[in-house]
Each structure stands twice: as C-alpha cells, then as structure tokens.
Amino acid sequence: GKVFKVAVLPGDGIGPEVMAEALRVLDAVEQKYDVKFERTPANVGGAGIDNEGKALPDTTVAICKAADAILFGSVGGPKWESLPPDEQPERGALLPLRKIFGLYANLRPAIIFPSLTGASSLKEEVIAGGFNVLVIRELTGGIYFAQPKGIDGAGRDRVGYDTMRYSVPEIERITHVAFQAARKRGKRVCSIDKANVLSSSVLWREVVTGIAKEYPDVELSHMYVDNAAMQLVRWPKQFDVILCENMFGDILSDEAAMLTGSLGMLPSASLAEGSFGMYEPSGGSAPDIAGQGIANPIAQILSAGMMLRYSFGMVEAADAIDNAVAKVLDQGYRTRDIYQEKAGEKLVNTREMGAAIVGNL
Amino acid sequence: GKVFKVAVLPGDGIGPEVMAEALRVLDAVEQKYDVKFERTPANVGGAGIDNEGKALPDTTVAICKAADAILFGSVGGPKWESLPPDEQPERGALLPLRKIFGLYANLRPAIIFPSLTGASSLKEEVIAGGFNVLVIRELTGGIYFAQPKGIDGAGRDRVGYDTMRYSVPEIERITHVAFQAARKRGKRVCSIDKANVLSSSVLWREVVTGIAKEYPDVELSHMYVDNAAMQLVRWPKQFDVILCENMFGDILSDEAAMLTGSLGMLPSASLAEGSFGMYEPSGGSAPDIAGQGIANPIAQILSAGMMLRYSFGMVEAADAIDNAVAKVLDQGYRTRDIYQEKAGEKLVNTREMGAAIVGNL
Numbered sequence: 001g002k003v004f005k006v007a008v009l010p011g012d013g014i015g016p017e018v019m020a021e022a023l024r025v026l027d028a029v030e031q032k033y034d035v036k037f038e039r040t041p042a043n044v045g046g047a048g049i050d051n052e053g054k055a056l057p058d059t060t061v062a063i064c065k066a067a068d069a070i071l072f073g074s075v076g077g078p079k080w081e082s083l084p085p086d087e088q089p090e091r092g093a094l095l096p097l098r099k100i101f102g103l104y105a106n107l108r109p110a111i112i113f114p115s116l117t118g119a120s121s122l123k124e125e126v127i128a129g130g131f132n133v134l135v136i137r138e139l140t141g142g143i144y145f146a147q148p149k150g151i152d153g154a155g156r157d158r159v160g161y162d163t164m165r166y167s168v169p170e171i172e173r174i175t176h177v178a179f180q181a182a183r184k185r186g187k188r189v190c191s192i193d194k195a196n197v198l199s200s201s202v203l204w205r206e207v208v209t210g211i212a213k214e215y216p217d218v219e220l221s222h223m224y225v226d227n228a229a230m231q232l233v234r235w236p237k238q239f240d241v242i243l244c245e246n247m248f249g250d251i252l253s254d255e256a257a258m259l260t261g262s263l264g265m266l267p268s269a270s271l272a273e274g275s276f277g278m279y280e281p282s283g284g285s286a287p288d289i290a291g292q293g294i295a296n297p298i299a300q301i302l303s304a305g306m307m308l309r310y311s312f313g314m315v316e317a318a319d320a321i322d323n324a325v326a327k328v329l330d331q332g333y334r335t336r337d338i339y340q341e342k343a344g345e346k347l348v349n350t351r352e353m354g355a356a357i358v359g360n361l
Numbered sequence: 362g363k364v365f366k367v368a369v370l371p372g373d374g375i376g377p378e379v380m381a382e383a384l385r386v387l388d389a390v391e392q393k394y395d396v397k398f399e400r401t402p403a404n405v406g407g408a409g410i411d412n413e414g415k416a417l418p419d420t421t422v423a424i425c426k427a428a429d430a431i432l433f434g435s436v437g438g439p440k441w442e443s444l445p446p447d448e449q450p451e452r453g454a455l456l457p458l459r460k461i462f463g464l465y466a467n468l469r470p471a472i473i474f475p476s477l478t479g480a481s482s483l484k485e486e487v488i489a490g491g492f493n494v495l496v497i498r499e500l501t502g503g504i505y506f507a508q509p510k511g512i513d514g515a516g517r518d519r520v521g522y523d524t525m526r527y528s529v530p531e532i533e534r535i536t537h538v539a540f541q542a543a544r545k546r547g548k549r550v551c552s553i554d555k556a557n558v559l560s561s562s563v564l565w566r567e568v569v570t571g572i573a574k575e576y577p578d579v580e581l582s583h584m585y586v587d588n589a590a591m592q593l594v595r596w597p598k599q600f601d602v603i604l605c606e607n608m609f610g611d612i613l614s615d616e617a618a619m620l621t622g623s624l625g626m627l628p629s630a631s632l633a634e635g636s637f638g639m640y641e642p643s644g645g646s647a648p649d650i651a652g653q654g655i656a657n658p659i660a661q662i663l664s665a666g667m668m669l670r671y672s673f674g675m676v677e678a679a680d681a682i683d684n685a686v687a688k689v690l691d692q693g694y695r696t697r698d699i700y701q702e703k704a705g706e707k708l709v710n711t712r713e714m715g716a717a718i719v720g721n722l
C-alpha cells in the first residue's frame with residue numbers, strides 16, 4: 001500500500017479539537033483503502049509563538065518540507081492580537097507558508113448544503129436549491145508580496161505604499177487551474193479584475209483571455225471586482241468558477257463563504273505546482289468556543305478530503321468523505337453552530353459529529 | 362436671493378430622463394426657497410464621445426470649472442464598450458473629473474427604505490427595520506492614481522503593475538470627513554484596511570487612530586477588508602460610517618448598495634475641499650430601459666438633494682427632498698424596478714414619480 005506523509009498543524013482555538021476528528025477520518029480511510037498516512041504534528045500560530053517563539057517555527061517548516069501535504073487547523077486568538085502584524089499567528093504563519101511552499105493556487109468552494117439553506121443571510125428565493133461557487137485565488141503574487149512595499153519618511157511626511165504586480169507566467173498558471181477545475185464542474189469561468197483602472201488587471205484580462213482559447217469547452221466571462229461584489233449578493237447562482245488575483249480573491253472568497261451561511265463548514269486547498277498542498281478550514285479559530293468540544297469539525301474533515309483528492313490522487317476516498325458529510329447532515333446531525341431547532345435535528349458535539357461521519361464512511 | 366451655478370451632465374442611457382425630473386425638483390426648490398439655480402448642460406460619457414470626441418470634453422471641464430457644483434447623471438452603454446478602457450465613458454469621464462476637481466471624499470449612503478425591505482436579497486430577519494450605512498471612500502488617491510503604473514516588457518516577459526500609496530495628509534482629510542459625518546449620525550466609524558498585509562494600510566490605521574482622538578464622542582473600530590465583506594452580509598446593521606481607501610471603498614460601497622436592494626434609489630456625493638462637489642446616482646445608465654420613460658428618478662433626485670446639503674448649505678431644502686421621497690414611497694408610488702405587485706402600490710413612470718415628489722415638496 002501507499003504511504004503519504006502528512007504534516008499536522010492543529011494551531012490554536014478550536015484547531016486541535018476539530019483536527020482530532022479529521023485524523024479519525026484519516027484512520028477510517030486507512031482501514032478502508034490500502035493506504036497509510038504517516039502524521040507528524042507541529043506547532044503553528046499562537047502555539048508556535050508560545051512553544052517555540054514564532055508563528056512559524058523552523059522545526060515546523062522542516063516537518064512540512066519532509067511531508068507530502070500539510071493539514072492545517074486554524075490560528076489566532078486574543079492572546080496574540082497585540083503583537084505587530086508581521087508576528088501575529090495568522091499573518092506570521094500563513095504568508096510564509098504560502099511563499100516557502102509556492103502555494104500559488106487557493107481553491108475555496110462556497111457551497112450551500114441543501115439541508116442548511118436556512119443558515120444563509122440570503123432570502124430563500126435567492127438561494128433555493130443551494131449554490132456552489134468555487135473561488136480560485138492566486139495566492140503568492142500581487143499586492144501581498146510584490147516590492148517595493150513600505151513606509152518612507154517621518155511624521156506627517158510619511159508615505160505608505162504597496163505594489164500590485166503580476167507577470168504573464170503567474171497569471172497563466174492560475175488560469176490553467178481555474179479552467180481545469182471548471183471542466184470538471186459547470187464549465188464556466190468568471191475572471192475578476194479592475195481592468196478599467198489597474199494596469200496589472202489589463203495584463204491579467206489579456207492573459208486569461210489568451211489561455212481560455214486552449215479550453216474551447218469552457219465559457220469565459222470577465223467582471224469588474226466591484227460588480228462581482230454586487231453580483232454575488234444579487235444572484236450567486238450565476239457563478240461557477242470565479243478566478244481572482246490575490247487581494248480580490250481574499251475579499252470575494254470571504255464574501256462568498258459568508259453568503260452560504262455555512263462558513264464553519266467550508267474547506268480550502270492551497271496548491272503548489274506538483275502535488276504538494278496545504279489544506280485548511282475557511283473559518284477561523286473561534287477562541288470563544290475553544291476547549292468546549294462543541295466546534296463543528298466538518299470544515300476540517302472536508303479539508304482532509306481535499307488533501308486526498310488534490311495531493312494524494314485518492315478521488316474515491318475523497319468522494320466518500322464528501323458523501324459521508326452530506327449524509328450526516330441529511331440524517332439531522334448538527335453541531336451548535338448549525339442547529340436550528342427544527343424537527344429531525346440532533347444536537348451533537350465535536351466528537352459525536354466526527355463519529356457520525358466516520359460511521360457513514 | 363442666492364444664485365448657485367450648476368453644471369448639468371446628464372450623460373447616457375437613462376441619465377437624461379432621470380435628470381429631467383431632478384431639474385423639476387430644483388425648479389420646485391426655487392419656488393419655495395429664495396434661491397436660483399443657474400444650470401448649464403454639458404456632454405459627458407458616451408454623449409461626450411459622440412458629440413465632442415471624448416468622454417470628458419474640454420468644454421465640459423470649462424463649464425464645470427465655472428460652476429458651484431456638478432449634477433451628474435450616468436454614463437456608459439454597449440455602444441462604447443469596445444473602446445480602450447481609458448477612453449470608455451465611465452473610466453474616461455469619472456477619473457479625470459475626480460482628479461481635476463480634487464473630489465477626494467466620496468459619500469455613498471446604503472439605505473434600506475422601510476417600505477422597500479422586500480427588494481433586498483437579505484432575509485427579513487437580517488434587515489428588519491432597515492439599515493443605514495454611510496460608506497466614505499477616499500477618491501483621489503491609492504491604487505487608482507499613484508505611480509508607477511503600467512505594463513513593461515514584451516510577450517511572455519510582460520509584467521503589469523500598480524502602486525497603492527497614501528500620504529499622511531491624504532488619510533487625515535478623509536478621516537475628518539468620516540468623523541464629522543459620524544457625529545451627525547450614529548457616532549461610530551469603522552475604518553477598513555488590510556493592515557496585516559499592506560504597508561499603506563499600516564499607515565492608514567495609524568493615522569486614522571490618531572485623528573480619532575480629536576473626536577472623543579465618536580467610537581472608532583478597525584476591520585480588515587475581507588472581514589468587512591463578510592460582516593456586511595452577516596449583519597449590516599452593525600455599521601454606521603464605514604471609512605475606506607479608494608479601492609476597498611469601490612468594492613464595499615457597491616456590495617453595501619446591492620445589499621439594500623435599492624440600488625436604483627441611492628445617491629452619492631464626491632466632495633472637494635471647500636464646497637465644490639459632484640453628485641450622481643450610485644446605479645448605472647441602464648441602457649436596456651433607456652428612452653422608455655420608466656426609469657426610477659429617485660437616485661438622481663436624492664443626488665440633487667445632497668448637492669443642496671453639501672455644496673449649497675441648504676439643509677432645510679435637502680431634508681425636504683429626502684422627506685418628499687420617503688412620503689411618495691409610503692404613498693405607494695413605484696416605478697417598475699421597485700414595483701412588487703402588493704396592495705397599495707401604484708405603478709408609475711419616470712415623469713409621474715418626479716411629479717409625485719415635487720407634489721410632496
């Protein structure tokens with residue numbers, strides 16, 4: 001059987017609790033399929049700061065380098081909020097991980113689970129039947145990383161500046177990811193830019209349009225980012241795959257995730273060239289409910305599923321996880337965050353939700 | 362009596378039709394108050410391109426320079442969409458107008474009119490009682506205008522880049538606008554940035570925090586732009602005044618406007634230092650319904666009201682316009698875009714809606 005090495009980074013808040021359930025699901029996958037997941041835990045975020053002095057300790061980087069994929073929990077909490085931005089758990093762990101491992105393609109599905117439409121702030125008529133949008137965000141370029149960036153001068157003469165920059169190959173590779181994903185779904189890519197104002201967007205639009213010719217079976221449209229922020233609210237079902245540069249993707253993927261009302265249920269993947277990737281829930285570390293065993297482990301479990309799909313090529317097992325989650329929701333299992341006090345719902349804790357999913361595998 | 366000079370730029374699509382009603386409202390204000398509005402029409406947008414060869418003709422600039430304020434309709438349409446971005450009606454008219462006249466403060470109220478909550482895509486429980494958010498967007502700085510900006514190289518070696526830059530005085534003056542506005546409203550400012558990633562945001566946050574000390578009666582909070590995109594969807598009522606740099610404001614003000622469901626009803630003001638300003642509806646030129654006399658003139662009329670309030674200091678007349686609009690909505694008058702086929706609603710056209718508002722003045 002195959003052996004895959006997984007760097008396990010539970011992080012802070014509810015991270016360790018929900019990670020425990022994802023690991024149980026991996027155990028179950030080992031039982032059912034001829035595979036072994038060799039797991040090495042490592043500190044990250046606040047746990048990194050507290051135990052090893054920084055959000056992304058060197059030992060953690062080494063463990064990740066030796067692994068085939070990173071399974072990431074969540075980081076951050078009030079304890080570390082007064083640190084300088086650079087050193088804080090989120091910024092200090094995520095940006096270096098993305099850069100070191102070349103995680104250029106961020107896949108964030110925004111899905112309304114049919115049994116959970118009630119949780120969305122959108123009207124029933126807007127989301128009837130659910131929606132399923134995949135935001136593909138470029139993750140190692142643009143205004144996050146380009147130079148120059150800084151603050152010059154002193155006092156009232158200070159000027160703060162950042163550079164948004166994209167090269168053709170950077171745009172090309174993320175565009176391929178979007179079109180390949182669209183091929184396996186609704187066959188539509190909507191590329192987001194601000195080409196009426198930004199030069200980087202003019203290049204973005206031109207390169208995306210060029211690459212689209214290699215995918216005649218996929219329909220391409222372009223939309224300005226301000227309009228996209230509106231259209232997501234107005235009629236999210238109009239979208240299949242949304243392709244964005246780094247910052248627009250940061251904003252729109254969060255907006256789309258919140259529109260589902262299922263933020264605690266959404267996984268994400270950040271992929272490098274080749275098969276390496278990092279997998280993490282879209283939601284945060286929820287320090288307010290940490291340690292109580294009541295957090296929803298579904299996002300973490302679905303993130304493990306994405307790891308099987310994208311890094312380990314285990315499509316069947318990944319589908320099995322997705323199906324097990326859907327079944328458990330249909331059966332009425334609800335952690336507190338998604339409990340609506342309706343007939344047929346069973347309020348469960350983190351452990352029970354994990355067990356129910358494993359039971360359905 | 363006082364005389365104010367107004368440059369009237371109806372533009373394209375429904376612009377001329379809704380502008381006609383706003384001008385009728387100005388006539389009524391002249392009757393009621395001791396004031397005269399000297400109006401000079403000028404071409405802008407597609408009308409500028411067709412009649413004078415560019416989106417912002419020199420004659421139009423001269424007319425605006427001679428005026429005390431600009432009343433702007435809307436620009437753009439399919440006819441001009443294949444032009445290079447720089448020359449298109451929206452980009453080619455709006456950005457130069459902002460720069461030439463130093464329109465650094467963009468005020469965009471996102472209001473749910475209590476009688477129109479049905480039009481929002483948000484659930485009744487999320488918007489019960491309506492909401493009233495004022496987005497204040499810095500409009501002449503940031504990534505829209507800073508240099509360097511361009512595309513270098515050839516073929517696959519091309520690189521596209523833009524610069525996001527803010528100086529302390531630029532941040533200070535827009536922050537004062539936000540705090541002064543908040544003082545007259547809910548006394549809360551939420552400043553949006555991405556200080557965990559952008560250096561310009563680090564400076565932004567610091568300067569905003571400093572200015573806030575001059576307004577001890579107003580509460581300041583900070584929020585990352587990605588979180589703001591989520592929070593607007595989750596619970597828009599949490600916001601009073603939202604303060605943004607140029608691009609974040611572009612995105613969030615459109616999101617907030619769409620959340621109201623009343624996009625065709627929302628005015629905006631773009632203010633220079635002193636009393637000069639430009640006033641325009643938040644919605645677009647709606648070429649699909651242009652020329653039919655069915656467009657909703659309310660956004661244009663409320664924009665004229667903002668002109669009275671901010672450029673001419675006519676607070677009483679501005680309040681009267683706002684109240685007349687609210688009354689007409691309560692009386693059930695509805696143009697097609699806001700007609701919900703409910704009991705008590707009267708479907709009216711552009712002219713009839715204008716007349717009803719004038720009648721209530």
Ligand SMILES: CC(C)[C@H](C(=O)O)[C@@H](O)C(=O)O
Nearest residue numbers: 090091094095250557558587
């Ligand atoms: C923590 C922050 C740097 C990060 C980002 O902006 O990319 C986060 O918002 C995300 O989307 O993963």
Ligand SMILES: CC(C)[C@H](C(=O)O)[C@@H](O)C(=O)O
Nearest residue numbers: 196197226451452455456611
């Ligand atoms: C047309 C465009 C340049 C403009 C902007 O981005 O500022 C528009 O979206 C707006 O918000 O007024």
